[in-house]
Amino acid sequence: MTEIRHIVFDIGRVLIHYDPNIPFSRLIPDAEERKWFFDNVCTSDWNIEQDRGRTWEEAEALLIAEHPDHAENIRSFRRHWHDMVPHAYDDSVAIMEKLIDTGHDVTMLTNFATDTLAEARQRFDFLNRPRGVTVSGDIRQIKPDRAIYDHHIAAFGLQPEATLFIDDSQKNVDGAKAAGWQAVLFTDAETLKADLERLGIKLS
Structure with missing residues (x-):
């Protein structure tokens, strides 16, 4: 398995709560x-x-x-x-910020309307910490379509096989894998920590 050099987070239900x-x-x-x-x-x-x-x-x-x-x-x-969108998942955010603080290349890839993500980034400043974000509403492509993963790779100069994607949707995880990425299904922060350590990414 290729060493992971890029980590890509989904946003909704991974970093912030969403429930209509x-x-x-x-x-x-x-x-x-x-x-x-x-x-x-x-x-x-x-x-x-x-x-x-x-x-x-x-x-x-x-x-x-x-x-x-x-x-x-x-x-x-x-x-x-x-x-x-009432609150962040503080434990997940802490993991993302720890990865950034320890020098990992972190970006975000999300299915989100352009205006609501702009609102979320005003409310939750940690969403401005990663190197950048691909927003489906901006480019009119959505997960799990292959095109959005390829767009993100090109936009941020990533290597697919060295990229880890974290998403709460199995179909989006499968879409990333089909695009040649490594990917894990997010269920909670403790499981994410274990997944990262299993893949050789230490948080402490």
Whole structure:
């Protein structure tokens, strides 16, 4: 196995928490009604297109045309995005900052809308510490498509086989491996520490 010289972090659910249910538990208190809304209106497939670069204005207009009775809750998805990202994972952030402080080359690769990532980077300053970030919304490519991994490699001058990717989604981990990277599935900070040590990256 090639020695790891580059470490790439995902952001959502690896470094910062994300859960749309937080504001919508207030906006749609009934659990079954809320589940229906996420399954049929503001779906994951709808939201990922903002990560691919579609504007919120266009996204809202499309849904409101289909579901006019839900217009206010559709607009609330972006309006209350701040509440969906309430805190960082301090233990994961500590690992990333330790890697940076000890001289490792750290970048980030994320499926994120351009404007919401800009907001997150204002709120969470540690997101500005890595050497850089590839944002899906900026380049209109998303994980796990091969193109976004190749873009990141080219943009930051990395060697795929010497690059470790850390992501909470198995399909994104598999996408990185298909692009020739090394990759681990993030579940929690302690498991990440063990994975890093197993791969020869010491944190202490």
